[in-house]
Amino acid sequence: MADPEQAETVQTTVAPAKVEAPEPKKRVPRAKKAKAELSKPARKNGARPAPHTAEPPVAVRTTRKTYSGKERAQKLGEIEKAIAGGATMKSAVGQAGISEQTYYHWKKAAAPPSDSGDLRDLVALEEENKRLKNLLAERLRKENAELKKKLGLA
Structure with a gap:
């Protein structure tokens, strides 16, 4: 066996203690609201909701409306007047x-x-420029012809 002196000199290594990390919180599913609850209008200032009538709500237009040129001009005029009156563009x-x-x-x-x-x-x-160039060219030709006569070259 091993010598007792050597056994005492051997150092034992101790593993560090495990640090426990906190477990992540489990998510709890939220209760879903019923569709009927979502469609109820919110009350404002304690006002009572309007009684339900048998009439269906107004349907949203699904087709595009085409305006004539006259209608477009009329709408553009209305918008310009509203903007001039201080309304915002929107x-x-x-x-x-x-x-x-x-x-x-x-x-x-x-x-x-x-x-x-x-x-x-x-x-x-451009037309005026062309006309002025022609006038200048005529005068220069006349002057050139007169100078040639005076010098006797022509």
Whole structure:
């Protein structure tokens, strides 16, 4: 067997104690509300809910409404008046019954091309420029002919 002296000098290693981590909390499923409860309107200021009637709720329009050019112009005019009166764009468009995107599309389509006036001005300037160049060329030809006569070259 082993020598007693050697047995005393051998150090024993002790494993550190395990640190226990807290277990994660278990999730408890929430109770689901019944669909009937979700459809009930909330009471405001203690007001009693309206009695249920046999009439079904108003159906939402599923088809697109197409407006004529005259109707579009009329709605655009209404919106412009509302905005001039101090209403916001969103509220004015909502009162007219169209979306903001539709308003911008209609406004863009209804606006006369703004560059047509600029284009007319540009064409008029080009014509005037051409006319002035022709006048200058005629005068230079005349002066050149007179100088040649004076110098005796022609």
